[in-house]
Amino acid sequence: MSDAYYLKTIGDNYYRSGTSPWLKIRGFKALKDAHSKKEMYELEVRVGGRTQFVMISDPYGQIHNLEFKDATNKPVSFLEIIRHFKDRSVGLLIS
Numbered sequence: 001m002s003d004a005y006y007l008k009t010i011g012d013n014y015y016r017s018g019t020s021p022w023l024k025i026r027g028f029k030a031l032k033d034a035h036s037k038k039e040m041y042e043l044e045v046r047v048g049g050r051t052q053f054v055m056i057s058d059p060y061g062q063i064h065n066l067e068f069k070d071a072t073n074k075p076v077s078f079l080e081i082i083r084h085f086k087d088r089s090v091g092l093l094i095s
Helices: 078-087
Strands: 005-009 022-024 027-032 039-047 050-056 066-070 092-094
Touching: 022 039, 027 078, 066 078
Parallel strands: 027 092
Antiparallel strands: 005 022, 005 066, 027 039, 039 050
């Protein structure tokens, strides 16, 4: 399992990182709505020296505007990224 994961926005998404389209995922937060029980994920990236957050609200469906890879440039699914961060004991925040 890789120790670093990256995301790239595609289509009309507005996150850009200068010369490289890939942004390192620096933080990960799993969220669950207390009423609907729907899971969402917040990914922290740095763009132009500023911290930005990318929300993924349907992690088990088709994610159309993002691509993911590991440190070896191998494409990975978002579910693999979820497993990686949950294995590192990243908690689930219920709001």
